[in-house]
Amino acid sequence: MIKKTCFALLILFAFHGCTRDDICAETTQTTPMLIVVFKNAAISTEAKEAPGLTIETTFENSEIVIDNETTDSIAIPLYAGADITNYKFTINSQSETETPNTDMVTFNYDREDIYVNRACSFKTIYNNLEASVEDEGTGNWIFQIDVTALNNTVEDENDTHITILH
Amino acid sequence: MAQENTKTVDSTAIDTAATPNNKYGIRLGADLSKFARTAFEKGYSGFEIIGDFRVTDKFYAAAEIGNEKKERFEANLNSITTGSYAKLGFDYNAYNNWLGMENAIFVGLRYGFSTFKQQLLAYQVYTTSQAFPQTFKEGPVEYKGLTAHWAELIVGIKTEILNNLYLSFNLQLKRKIVEDEPDNFANLYIPGFNRTYDFSEFGVGYGYTLSYLIPIFKK
Numbered sequence: 001m002i003k004k005t006c007f008a009l010l011i012l013f014a015f016h017g018c019t020r021d022d023i024c025a026e027t028t029q030t031t032p033m034l035i036v037v038f039k040n041a042a043i044s045t046e047a048k049e050a051p052g053l054t055i056e057t058t059f060e061n062s063e064i065v066i067d068n069e070t071t072d073s074i075a076i077p078l079y080a081g082a083d084i085t086n087y088k089f090t091i092n093s094q095s096e097t098e099t100p101n102t103d104m105v106t107f108n109y110d111r112e113d114i115y116v117n118r119a120c121s122f123k124t125i126y127n128n129l130e131a132s133v134e135d136e137g138t139g140n141w142i143f144q145i146d147v148t149a150l151n152n153t154v155e156d157e158n159d160t161h162i163t164i165l166h
Numbered sequence: 167m168a169q170e171n172t173k174t175v176d177s178t179a180i181d182t183a184a185t186p187n188n189k190y191g192i193r194l195g196a197d198l199s200k201f202a203r204t205a206f207e208k209g210y211s212g213f214e215i216i217g218d219f220r221v222t223d224k225f226y227a228a229a230e231i232g233n234e235k236k237e238r239f240e241a242n243l244n245s246i247t248t249g250s251y252a253k254l255g256f257d258y259n260a261y262n263n264w265l266g267m268e269n270a271i272f273v274g275l276r277y278g279f280s281t282f283k284q285q286l287l288a289y290q291v292y293t294t295s296q297a298f299p300q301t302f303k304e305g306p307v308e309y310k311g312l313t314a315h316w317a318e319l320i321v322g323i324k325t326e327i328l329n330n331l332y333l334s335f336n337l338q339l340k341r342k343i344v345e346d347e348p349d350n351f352a353n354l355y356i357p358g359f360n361r362t363y364d365f366s367e368f369g370v371g372y373g374y375t376l377s378y379l380i381p382i383f384k385k
Contacts, residue, residue, distance in 0.1 A: 031294070
């Protein structure tokens with residue numbers, strides 16, 4: 001009888017030990033965000049805030065990733081399901097005195113999936129990054145868009161991947 | 167007076183208890199828990215054959231061989247591990263049997279070795295942003311010819327339930343020594359070692375075995 005009880009306890013212990021560690025920690029570096037900084041077109045070393053900046057995707061049900069922020073530095077996601085991501089960059093988006101101005105920005109890249117761990121599965125990094133703005137003649141608020149990422153690769157979120165002069 | 171009498175009886179009992187069991191032979195069996203898991207656990211199939219040979223009064227040379235297939239179908243990762251393993255080592259019986267009894271409380275050490283393959287069937291790219299639809303990638307990648315080596319500590323109990331037929335339960339603590347890491351993936355499961363942990367070299371396991379002693383001689 002005692003032996004049977006011992007067996008039952010031991011079995012319980014064995015199953016109890018099999019709990020999962022399946023939560024992807026926030027501190028783990030997974031798929032990186034694209035880091036974009038805004039600089040002054042006249043003095044290209046000087047940071048310049050983009051006033052009332054709103055950024056949204058160009059899908060049918062567009063998602064707003066940056067909502068009416070006045071900032072000189074942003075982090076936005078790239079689409080891991082395709083080699084291209086399109087965004088609408090709008091300044092003065094809710095301004096009462098200035099007219100909103102929207103520029104279409106396109107990012108092209110190659111994707112590489114890298115195994116992270118059991119909980120996070122895989123992340124995607126983006127190689128051969130290219131950026132362009134749809135030319136509207138004098139209508140663009142973006143003067144120039146440059147890829148400043150190390151080796152043109154989006155992997156490290158401490159890096160500056162894109163610099164926009166305006 | 168009565169106490170002294172009891173003491174005398176006790177010392178006689180100890181003498182009897184110290185009398186070693188004397189059957190020597192080969193014990194062969196199988197792990198019942200692996201049959202049960204094959205029948206009832208989704209995504210698992212496997213078996214293990216066990217054997218030991220009594221070398222001295224307390225020491226038994228022991229070995230296990232087995233084969234396992236383990237599927238991991240999680241929302242973010244689908245993979246299958248298939249392979250075979252062998253474990254070699256010894257058990258030490260720490261239990262003093264009464265005359266004629268053949269039970270054991272044992273500790274053992276094993277060297278474990280596994281050859282296996284891993285198939286990565288599909289995965290989800292982990293993103294912190296919800297702006298875009300989730301990305302799933304399919305297309306199996308197969309990593310063949312992987313090997314792993316580990317050391318294992320076993321503690322268990324063994325009872326003779328019928329003449330020469332033994333039922334045993336054991337717990338296993340394992341530590342990886344070396345493994346082949348697949349390129350851009352990891353060994354989420356190793357046959358014989360069981361599941362791995364991301365931030366630890368240790369693993370755990372258990373066995374519930376039935377074995378039969380083929381007596382060869384008596385000492």
